[in-house]
Amino acid sequence: MPFNPSKWNVSIDRYINPWVPSPPWKHLPYPVAHFLGHRTTPQRPLGNVALAFWAFIGVFVSLLGVALIGRAIPSFQERGAPVIIGSFGAVAVLEFYAIESPLAQPRNSIFGQLIASMVGVSISKLFALNAWSGELLWLAGSLSCACATAIMALTGTVHPPGGATALLAVVNDDVAKLGWFLFPVIILSCILMKCVALLLNNIQRSYPSYWWSPEDVGQNWHAAEESDRQSHPDIQLGSKVEHSSSQDRDDDMTSDAHYGSKLIIERGKIVIPDDVFLTFEEKNFLEEISAKLQPTISK
Known part of the structure; x- marks a missing residue:
């Protein structure tokens, strides 16, 4: 086989996703699941005026909250931490306007920032060991942003504001002097x-599109549960048959139909399984199909 590095592909999800628990929507009250991004029907599209309105409110409230809380924490003030890390301006745009983008999902926005800050502080401290570090900021900053981008790409956590965080951790004096204290500042802001x-995003829209990955997760957990059921069939099944009433069985069937693995399209109703990720355009397409279906006529 020829040596061809351009064909190499690294995917940590292959090893991590089977161990990531599936979303617990079945076990949460729907109002709670709603504000965690879960929907049983596609979200109806909004006009750009509504999108701009909610983006304005979200960006203003979030950055104001970060600034006020940061100013109220004594340890932040003692270390002269910036009121807001500059890269979070870009974070706010992603999280309150381009919320369907993979770059704005929790995995990317949180882990991307943490990786970027770790890389930035590490390179800043490494270059600080050199007596000429003050004259090499251009090199350290470029290296920091480049390393952070590469690591985010390989870990599936690409978050453009993270590149700014890695750069600021080296070239900005107010951020660089924080050292490893940059971590609690980043974590609190995130x-x-x-x-x-x-x-705010779940008032008229739906956020996040997924918490960890649009691909299947929790395969190993499902396999363990299935193995446990097979190893204790009498306990699992006997209890259900003996003690469940007809009403309980009806409720179970309703729950299975509601949360099953089937994609259901009816006029005015679309049910999407929890393990299926659809883009904004795909949801709109399904909604158009639903609107074209003829209403069901009961005989």
Whole structure:
């Protein structure tokens, strides 16, 4: 086989996804699941005026909250931490306007920022060991952003504002002097912005599109549950048959139909399985098909 590095492909999801738990939508009250991004029907598209309105509210509230809380934390003030890390301006645009983008999903926005800050601080401290570090900021900054981008690409956590975070951690004096204290600053900002995004983006829209990956997750958990059921058939099945009433069985059937693995399209109703990820355009396409279906006439 010829040596061809251009054909190499690294995917950590192949090893991680089977161990990532599936979304627990069945076990959560629907209002809670709703504000975590779960929907039983596709979200209806909004005009750009509504999108701009919610983006304005989200960006303003989230950045204001980060600034106020950061100013209220004594340890942040003692270390002279910036009120807002500059890269979070770009984060806000992604999380409150381009919310369907893979770059704005929780895995990318959180882990991308953490990876970028780790790389930036590491390279900043490495170059600080050199007496000429002040004259090599251009080299350190370029290397920091490049390394962060490569690592994010290989780990499936690409987040463009992360490149700015890695760069600022080296070339910006206010950020570079924080050292490893940059981590709690980044973590706090990520958590606060994510909470605001879940609250505001789920009023008329749906966020996030997925929490970890649009691909299947939790295969190993499902296999373990199935193995456990097969190894204890009497306990699992006997209890259900003996103690469940007809109403319970009807409820179970309704639950299975509601959360099953079938994609259901009816006039005015679309049910998408939890393990199926659809883009904004695909959801609109299904909605158009649903609108064209003839209404069911009961005889």
